[in-house]
Structures are given as structure tokens and as C-alpha cells.
Amino acid sequence: MSEIIQKPPIAAIATPIGEGGIAVIRISGKEAIQKVKSCFRGKDLSVADSHTVHFGKIVRNDERVVDEVLAIIFKGPKSYTGEDTVEISCHGGVLVTQSVLETILQQGVRAAEPGEFTQRAFLNGKLDLDQAEAVADLIHAKSIKAVDAANQQLEGKLGEHIKTFRQQIIDATAMVELELDFIEEDVEFANKEQLRKLLSELTIEIGSLLDTYETGRLVKDGVKTVFIGRPNAGKSTLLNTLVGSDRAIVTEIAGTTRDTIDADWNYEGLLFKLIDTAGLRETEDRIEAEGVKRSQKAFEQADLVVYLKDLSNPLDQDEREEIAEFQKRATRTPFLLVGTKLDLQVDEIEERVHFDLKISALEDENIDLLKKVMKQRALENKDYDTSSLLVTSSRHRDALQKSRTYLNQAITALDDGLTGDFLSIDLRSALNELGTITGEITNEHVLDSIFSRFCIGK
Numbered sequence: 001m002s003e004i005i006q007k008p009p010i011a012a013i014a015t016p017i018g019e020g021g022i023a024v025i026r027i028s029g030k031e032a033i034q035k036v037k038s039c040f041r042g043k044d045l046s047v048a049d050s051h052t053v054h055f056g057k058i059v060r061n062d063e064r065v066v067d068e069v070l071a072i073i074f075k076g077p078k079s080y081t082g083e084d085t086v087e088i089s090c091h092g093g094v095l096v097t098q099s100v101l102e103t104i105l106q107q108g109v110r111a112a113e114p115g116e117f118t119q120r121a122f123l124n125g126k127l128d129l130d131q132a133e134a135v136a137d138l139i140h141a142k143s144i145k146a147v148d149a150a151n152q153q154l155e156g157k158l159g160e161h162i163k164t165f166r167q168q169i170i171d172a173t174a175m176v177e178l179e180l181d182f183i184e185e186d187v188e189f190a191n192k193e194q195l196r197k198l199l200s201e202l203t204i205e206i207g208s209l210l211d212t213y214e215t216g217r218l219v220k221d222g223v224k225t226v227f228i229g230r231p232n233a234g235k236s237t238l239l240n241t242l243v244g245s246d247r248a249i250v251t252e253i254a255g256t257t258r259d260t261i262d263a264d265w266n267y268e269g270l271l272f273k274l275i276d277t278a279g280l281r282e283t284e285d286r287i288e289a290e291g292v293k294r295s296q297k298a299f300e301q302a303d304l305v306v307y308l309k310d311l312s313n314p315l316d317q318d319e320r321e322e323i324a325e326f327q328k329r330a331t332r333t334p335f336l337l338v339g340t341k342l343d344l345q346v347d348e349i350e351e352r353v354h355f356d357l358k359i360s361a362l363e364d365e366n367i368d369l370l371k372k373v374m375k376q377r378a379l380e381n382k383d384y385d386t387s388s389l390l391v392t393s394s395r396h397r398d399a400l401q402k403s404r405t406y407l408n409q410a411i412t413a414l415d416d417g418l419t420g421d422f423l424s425i426d427l428r429s430a431l432n433e434l435g436t437i438t439g440e441i442t443n444e445h446v447l448d449s450i451f452s453r454f455c456i457g458k
């Protein structure tokens, strides 16, 4: 572990602003305990042991009481940030919490920036960078699966893989550089086959980690699911049925929905971001026309497209072509063709298209089946359980991809009989790319963009 650096103290409210039983204010850094001590009336905190709790009062300079609190002492390096830290639990009112924080700040403590505590934890080697990112993911998680994925990363599962990969590349680099040392003496490169095997195995392992990204992204961010179809097809009704509330307006008038409507829906731990759209048709109405444009845009950004066709209307040539067109355009997006209003289905409906499913939202027919199929289709039947490691961040994916490219270049160089110094450059580049994931290699720009995603107080 790197050496702990105690930076000047910072403080922030660590709990959401609002009324609650208690709120927590966190102070971390050099002399954090001394600073709190100067406005704390109770036990002398400067002689308190680490990991102990103390009852007392926070008082202003004129000794007026701000609140009765509990102060928890964590002495570095055994704290979240690695620095000396005090966590104050006060009464959870907005003003009371704010007053306690202000009193602390008056002792010469600076207000913390978003994510600054976690950034300090990273800089002090308490967390790898991917683990720090997992903390933010955990906080932002909107589904149980997203929580599971963040926890895997927080436990260091991704970091372990990356460290193994890096060690293998370091071993390979050592082999190559050893050869470089002997080049003058014309030593035959004895380990060429062994090296080639090592490198190609590595690219395969990196590849299988990369394969988890599509699922990982959907688990973390949710599945953007767009309902499209003609006016009156029952899109808004289906959205309302799934979320279990009257989120969207439903009427028998074609063209009811004008703008896209979003609703979050959790199903078996997976978040679906449902998007209801304006029914597709040529229209003179400027507002509706803008709505149709937005439907198209939503379609283009979808992870799952559900085209709804009203079974109580015959399928005409135009709509058949429209469906085919959407299917064609959605080659890389899972697509479901769902017949609606099964309770009203006209027998003579001529079907020259294949429906994945027919439902009735009104009669609750096949709705459970639809839910299952939506999940299967969204994840493209890729099964994974809560213990699977998923790559969920595009930053990690990019680094893995680049690293794999460098390794492939190294393999080509090896096959082409290029000298060791060429190989060595590629291997070092691959190593650096992997190092950016865990934060062994990093720069301020990357750190700023990562930690700005955090809330204040974390």
C-alpha cells in the first residue's frame, strides 16, 4: 500500500439533504480530530481511541449549543480515506445539519468537492480506480442487478483480473528484453513459441472479459426499450400496464401521445427504461409531426425495440412495409413484433408477418410472457449470474480493447520476425492501457471526470 498522505481537512454532509432521523457529517484530513474537538463538548476527542463513539455537543464560538451528536473517530490509515476521520451523527433536520457543518467549517476546514473523500481514498491506495468507480455505480444503481455488478467490482474482482493480465505481460516483456540484452551475441530467441502462446492466450482472456460489456452496460444503465407503432396501437396502455400506474395518457383518439414519455420499470432485478412514443403516421399537425420525429430518434438509441400492431385492424401493405423497414434498420438491436388487443383480434387478419407474441393489455393476456421475452431478448439470451464479473464501464472497455490491439500487434511483430524492441514497445503500451483501469497509470483529467460523477460527501 502506498504511503498515507494526510491532506488539509475537508468536510461535507454525507447523507441526503432532507428531514430524517439522523444525518452524518464527515470530516477527513490532517488534524480532522483536533478541528472537531475545538467545537465538541464531551470527552476530549484528541485522546480517544480509533473506532470509538462519543456523545457530546457541537457548540458555536460563543458556546451556544448547535446540536447533541455522536462523534465516531477513525484514525488513519484505518479509515475510508486513509486519513484521520470523524463522522458526526446529528439530528436529521436540514437546518440543524447545515449548522453543524458550518460550525465545523469555521474551525478552518474546507467544504469537500464531489467525490473528494473517495479520491483521497484512491490516492492513499485504499481503493483501486475501478473500485472507486464502483462506489459511484453502487450509489447510482437503480436495480438489484446493477447493485450486484457494482459490488463485484468493488470487491476487486475486475482489478484481480487486470493485475493477472499485467503480470503476464510483464513476464512476456521480461522475456523479450532479456533477448534484447543478448542481441549483440546473436543468441537465438529461444522462447518464441512460448511467448506467442502466452500472448495469444492473453488476447483470448481479454476478449472474454470484453464480451461481458454488452450485458454489463445494460445491467448498469438499464435497457432502453422503445415502444413504437401506429397511433392507437396500445403503446401507452402497455407502458402503463408494465409500470402499474397511469403514467401516460390513454384515449381512443389516434395521436394521443405527442411527446416521448419515459418510465423506469424493474423486472427481475433488471432496469428497463421504457419509452412510449407518438404513433407513427404522416401528419399535418406540427406538434404531432415533431412527436413522430422524436419517436424515430428514440428508435435509433434503443437497446430493445418493441413494435406494437393492433390486431383489431387488418395489416395493410403500408404497415407491413413499415415493419419490414424497422426490422431491417434494427439489425443490431433486438426487435420484438407484438400484436396487441388480442381480445379484439379480427379472425380474418391476414398475417404475412411473424408475431413474436400476441397480448391483450386490457385482459392481461400474455403480459407475463411478454416480460420474460423482453428480458431474454434484451440480454440476447446471455445468461449470467450475480457472481459473474461484468465489464460495465466504457472506459474499461476502451482500455481493454486498446490493450488487446497492442497485444495483437506484438503477435504480428513476432510472426514477422521483427526485433525485440518493436515487440517491447507494443507490450509496454498494452501494459499501460490495462494500468489505466486500476489507476496504476492515470492522469488528472481522467481522475477529474471520474470523481465529478460522485455526490458531495462521498
Ligand SMILES: Nc1nc2c(ncn2[C@@H]2O[C@H](COP(=O)(O)OP(=O)(O)OP(=O)(O)O)[C@@H](O)[C@H]2O)c(=O)[nH]1
Pocket: 229, 230, 231, 232, 233, 234, 235, 236, 237, 238, 249, 250, 251, 252, 253, 254, 255, 256, 257, 258, 277, 278, 279, 280, 340, 341, 342, 343, 344, 359, 360, 361, 362, 363
Ligand atoms: N380491447 C382492447 N383495447 C385496448 C388494448 N390496449 C389498448 N386499448 C385501447 O386502445 C386505445 C388506444 O390505446 P393507447 O394506449 O392510447 O394507444 P397508443 O398506441 O398509445 O396511441 P397513440 O398515443 O395515439 O399513438 C385506447 O382506447 C385503449 O383503451 C387492449 O389490449 N384491448
Ligand SMILES: [Mg+2]
Pocket: 235, 236, 237, 248, 249, 250, 256, 257, 276, 277, 279
Ligand atoms: Mg400513446
